[in-house]
Amino acid sequence: MPAKPASEATPKRLLAKQLREQELLTLAQHILQQDGFAGLTMDRLTALSSVSKGTIYNHFCSKEDLFTALSVDSLQRQLQLFARALQIPGHSREQVLALHLAYHQFSMTEPTLFLCLLTANTPGVIEKSSPSRLALRQQLEMQLVTICQQLIAQAIAEGSLQLPAKQSLDALAFVQWAQAFGSNALFKPTQQLGLFGQLEPQSTMLLGINLLLDGLNWKPLSKEWDYHASWQRMMTALASEPLLADGQTN
Amino acid sequence: MPAKPASEATPKRLLAKQLREQELLTLAQHILQQDGFAGLTMDRLTALSSVSKGTIYNHFCSKEDLFTALSVDSLQRQLQLFARALQIPGHSREQVLALHLAYHQFSMTEPTLFLCLLTANTPGVIEKSSPSRLALRQQLEMQLVTICQQLIAQAIAEGSLQLPAKQSLDALAFVQWAQAFGSNALFKPTQQLGLFGQLEPQSTMLLGINLLLDGLNWKPLSKEWDYHASWQRMMTALASEPLLADGQTN
DNA sequence: AAAATTATTGACGATTCGTCATTCTAGAAC
DNA sequence: GTTCTAGAATGACGAATCGTCAATAATTTT
Known part of the structure; x- marks a missing residue:
């Protein structure tokens, strides 16, 4: 041969x-x-x-694998949005806000993709997806979390935040992530949300973030800074900013 | 006729x-x-x-309706646990902690039911469930949220908490709920969680709650009270307490 | 006890998933 | 340019699952 x-x-x-x-x-x-x-x-x-x-x-090895693939797509889109959000100028706490905003905007402007993300997190879907694609998804999630961690590390380095005793960077990132995930999932597009129907997503979400970051004593505190204004500013910035094309070096 | x-x-x-x-x-x-x-x-x-x-x-009008029914079951179980948690003595902030703990314990001891809850929140399931059962589920969720709201109202009444300017009870309850939901969903049973694998659920969850409540300035603050001890105490209390039977008047 | 109403059954049709023997295609070898 | 071959594409088919409904049984009413 x-x-x-x-x-x-x-x-x-x-x-x-x-x-x-x-x-x-x-x-x-x-x-x-x-x-x-x-x-x-x-x-x-x-x-x-x-x-x-x-x-x-x-x-796709199964219909469920297709859903996982869609969720991967979803995460990639989210990653792009995160990158854009980080380019908006502001102090470290504002940048955290920008990430939360990007996440929220994504869930609102791409409801279908976001729902795919939720669906793909379901055991029935996980069970029948290809291991390789599941690994890919996990890798992307890791990238997103890493961005959060870097932001936190940076804030600590520059002094606007102090790591609580006996806590890790990971823990802080997790808490942020959980808050964002939970809020967006509960405000999910479909279903007119009888529970929290009369709540205005924007300001409620901002409240949660502020509470969390104030609890962390992340400067400047919400009493020292108008984060509602920051939120508004970033919203227009995110909406208008010409999205930089994919493989572009600059 | x-x-x-x-x-x-x-x-x-x-x-x-x-x-x-x-x-x-x-x-x-x-x-x-x-x-x-x-x-x-x-x-x-x-x-x-x-x-x-x-x-x-x-x-059940469809297989999906069966899942929704399971989620209703799940919520009823959760309601029971909440009732038990509220019987544990403690100040108002400790009671919030008790609710979070009950939620977490539920997700850990009844992984299947919890996963049903996640699954039933999926559009594919909602679309094919009977409206009446969906309404039932929503009603139960409302009951759970109401418990949270009452706790908050009580804390405000007794002075350990002040409602932030321009915010509603609903908003505070939502934030708590989102945090709890997000944390438990991310720490979900299945899947060894590559993302936050090395994190210890218990203390991370406690961290999130403390940050949120400290941010709210809910007294006593985490620096003035050992909530880790409270958590431990309540855990044993919840585990050992003889569950009061269903329709029992007392 | 007969009639009438309601509940149960399980065989059946319909839908959807996923496979695989066959056919096709693009490029390598000559 | 022709032949050869590895791999990709096809879509008819089998298998699995869902959900229905005419027939039957059980229960209540008269």
Whole structure:
């Protein structure tokens, strides 16, 4: 047998495949926002796509795996938004605010993707997703958390924040994350929220963040600074800022 | 046509039906914790139960409706735990802590039920559940939130807490709820949590609560009181306390 | 006890998932 | 340019699951 170089990496095939995968994902999103989650069927996806069912199953090992893939997409979008949010000037506590805002904006402007994120966190979906894709998702989540940790570390370094006794950076990042996740999940798009229906998401969310950061004694405190103004300013900044294209060096 | 009394309310049939429904729900739980969410099938539930498929569909209009029913069960259990937690003596801030602890304990000791709660919050499930059961769930959630609100109102009345300017009771309850929900969801049973794997749930959760309540200036502050001790004390209290039976007047 | 109303059954149709033998394609070897 | 081959694509098919409904049984009413 001739020493075949194994051909391991398919040269340009890979690109086409990734491209098509993205195409399938956006198509799935369209179906979701048009017909709801009950309307997303593999057969339907097949019918509306340009490829056959077999090919689709060549991308996603199950319908649930498709959901996990959508959640990965979701996280990537979120990562982009985080990057943009961090470019808004402001002191460290304002930057935390910017991240929370970006998260919130994402959940509001991309309800479908956000709901995919929630769905993909469900045991029924996890059980039937491919391990590799689950790992990918976890890696992306880690990137997001790392951003938060860096922000906290930076605040400590510059002196606007002191690490509480016996606590880790991780713990602080977790608390922030939990707060943001919980708030956005409860304010979730669908369902007119009988529970907290009369609450205004924006200011309630800001309240939670302020309480948390005040509790941490993260300077300047909410009594020393108008974070409502900061929130407003950042909202317009995030909305208007020309999103820098993907692979752009600068 | 003879004036039929409509027979509206079936006298004792209802009891039997409710009893059987509970039986089906616990059976479904057993299947879930034994074979995972992928293993729960209507046919399988039928096979293991003493009734036929038709009868089961006479209780739950779809498989998703069954999940919503499980989440209702979950909330009822949680309500019980809240009641018990409130009986533990302590000042108002300790009582808030007790509620958080009860929530956390529930998510840890009844992982399956908690996961049902998460699953039932998913659009795919909501879309296919019966409106009446969704309403029931919402009502129970409302009860839980009301308990939180009362606690806050009481603290304000007795002077250990002041309502922040321009904020409502609802908003404060929401923030607490979001924090608790987020933390427990992220520390969810399944999946060894690569993100926050090395974190110790207990103390991290306590940290979050303390930050929030300190931010609210809810007395006594965490620097003036050993809430870690309170947490420990309540944990044993919750674990050991003889659970008062359901319909017991006292 | 007969009639009438309500509940139960489980076989069946319909839907959806996921597979696999076959067909096709793109590039390597000659 | 032709042949060869590894891998990709296809879509008909089998399997699994959902949910229904005509027939039957149980219970209440008269």
